[in-house]
Structures are given as structure tokens and as C-alpha cells.
Amino acid sequence: MTVALEAPFPVPSRLAMTMAALGPIAIGGVLAMRGGTLTPIVAAPAIVFGVVAATAPALYIATAAAGHAPRLADAARAFGVALGAFGIALAGLILPAAFLAMSSVSATTTLVATTAGLAAAGYLGLRRLARELDIGATVVSVLVFVTWSAATAGIAGRLWWDLAAEVVS
Amino acid sequence: MNAAIEATTDAAFEPSARPSLGVIDLLLRDRAAILARIRAGTGVPALLRAMIGTIAVTMAIVGAALGSYRGGVQIVFAAIKLPLVLLGTAALSAPALSAIGAALGRRSRLRADITLVMTALAFGSLLLVACTPLIMLGREMDLEYHRMILATVAMFSIAGVAALRVIWRAVALEAAPGWRTALAGMCAVFALVGGQLSWALRPYLVRPRAPEAPFVRAVEGSLFDSISDELDSARGIYTRDSAPLPEAR
Secondary structure, eight states, X not given: OOOOXXXXXXXXXXXXXXXXXXXXXXXXXXXXXXXXXXXXXXXXXHHHHHHHHHHHHXXXXXXXXXXXXXXXXXXXXXXXXXXXXHHHHHHHHXXXXXXXXXXXXXXXXXXXXXXXXXXXXXXXXXXXXXHHTTTTSSHHHHHHHHHHHHHHHHHHHHHHHHHHHHHHO | OHHHHHHHXXXXXXXXXXXXXXXXXXXXXXXXXHXXXXXXXXXXXXXXXXXXXXXXXXXXXXXXXXXXXXXTHHHHHHHHHHHHHHHHHHHHHHHHHHHHHHHTTXXXXXXXXHHHHHHHXXXXXXXXXXXXXXXXXXXXXXXXXXXXXXXXXXXXXXXXXXXXXXXXXXXXXXXXTTHHHHHHHHHHHHHHHHXXXXXXXXXXXXXXXXXXXXXXXXXXXXXXXXXXXXXXXXXXXXXXXXXXXXOOO
């Protein structure tokens, strides 16, 4: 039997993934313009995709051990949808973040605007991931997900902050 | 009765010679009909054009009224800048509503969301135009500068809340997943971008005794830097030795 899955976004999933790939590059570009170095353009997507790739297996293993594991294919699809959600959200936040950064002479504003844009998109991606994985069905799965989210956001946040602070300093 | 309302609504969206006036009337009398049209995707481009035109004209009137507090060239400057602030902020912020909503599973449509935001802002702009006599009254009464600013802030706050209610009502009707987050996110982005853009294009209300009225002030730190500096100053932390003095003539 073939089950037609509802499209996760009002835009094609491929476009959402493209946005996920280009969004961090654009945010890195805003930071790069302020700092006068190209490093953030490469480093920003590397941080996003690198950290997710490094920590995603841990979530699968932990939820499986907690007895709340989706099938591997479903988990992979959930991560794809979450990354797409991250990309779409970031696409809507890049323009405001770029405007706030470019309209001020202060490097701190650039740092805060780009960080806030990435953080908001990351939060929305995590919320979408929780829904796709049906986190919330059990208390244990919620605990596992919150712990994993905190660790992932902490690693990515620290790497981004170190990069951004160095670029604007 | 319903047929009559339907006919009036249809007529307002006809691409005839003067579509804007019918839409404006409908916006003031029957916002539910306009929101239903946006949701159905009927006549959205014409509606968007009408709303942009409404915002441009009404905010120019409000800007001119504010500029008249000083008079002279400031009337023209404020009449040009105020529509730019509102339209620019809407253009930068409305995609956030679509994007955040879509990320959380809402069936967002960018054009419909931009039209919705413009519709809400057009409604707020019309309310501000209705407040214009109060601005003129303040000018005629020589209301003190800071009181005039407070009165202006109060008027803009009322119009802002009314505009937000229009968007809230439309998005809540959808009952889509994540609609509250999308709305809150859009409001946050709107406040940040609107604050910074209006800061960058200030001044609008200038003291009557001001010898010069610049179109915009020199680019400097952002609104948020200014607030941060003010907070530091309030705590006795100063970043300069003394306040700048006027140049000797």
C-alpha cells in the first residue's frame, strides 16, 4: 500500500533544503562584510551542518534506548524536515538581520542581529524536529530531546560566538 | 442582505478606475470581508496595490502634520519619510510571518501574508489620519515639545494595537500549527526593524525653534546602541567627557 505523505512545507522540500544550505552562508556573509574577512561565509554553514551531523546519531541512540525510537528512515526524514524548517525560517529572518546589521556602525549590533537570526531559526528547526519525531508522547523522550537540544545548541552556539566575536573584534 | 454586502465587496475589488476608495471604505466598515478575500486569495494583487497606496498617502498626511510642528521644509521631509518607514518595515517584516509559520507547518503564502500585513497597517494608518486634527490642535496650542512627542507616541500606539488586532484575527482564524509563534516572531521583527528604520530616518517632529531641519541625521550607532548608552548614562557611566556644545556663531 502506498501512503501519500502530506508535504511538510508550502514550498518544495528541495527548495527548503536549498534555503537551509544558503541561509547560513548569507548570515555568514553579513558578518563577513562587517569583519572584512571571508571566513564566516564558510564557517557558518560548516557549524550548522557539522554540529547537526555530529549530534544527530546521539538523539537516535538515546530515543531508541528510551524505547521511543522511530524507524531510522523516519528519523532521517524528520531531520530533513527540521533542516528545511530551519532554512525557511532563516530565509525570512535574513533580510531583517542584514538590515539591522548594515544600518548601524556598531559591530555589536551586527553580532547580535546575526546571532539572533540564527538562534531563532535554530529554535524553530528544533521545534519542528520535536513535532516530526512525536516528542512529547512520553516524559522520557521529552527529557532526552531537551538534553540533546541543549547540548547541540550549546556546541553550535559556542562555535558561532567564538567565530563571530573574533571576526568583529 | 448578504447578497448586497457581497455585491459591495465585489465592486470594491473591481479593477475599475478607482478601486482604492471602495477598498478603503470596506477596510473601515467590514474588515472580515477583506480578510476572507485574502484567505481565499481573491483579488489579492489589487488589494495589495490599494493598501500600499493607502499607506503612502495617509502616512504622508500624518508626516506633514507632524512636520508642521516646526513648519517649513520639515513638512515635506516628514511627509516623505514616514511612508518610507512604514512600507519599508512592512516589506522587511512580513516575510518573517510567512517563513516562521511555514517552518512550523502553517500553509503560508508570502503574497497573502504581505497583503495581510499591509491591510493591517493601512487600517492603522487610517486611524492615524483620523488623529491628524489632534496633532494640528497641539501645534495650534503650542503644546510643549516633549508633551507633543508623548501625544504622538500615544496615537501611534493606539494605531499599532489596532493594526496588530487585524493581523491577530486573520492568523488566529487559520488555527494553523505555530500561528502564535509566527505572529510573535513577526511582531518582534517588526518592532526591531521599525525601531531601527525610524531611528535611521529621524527626525520627524522637530522643535519649532530648531534653526535647521536635516532630512536625516548622520549614520551613527543603532537605536539599541543609543538605548544602551542611555542606560549607562542613567547609571553614571559616561562614554564622553562632556555633552557637545553648540558651535560658536
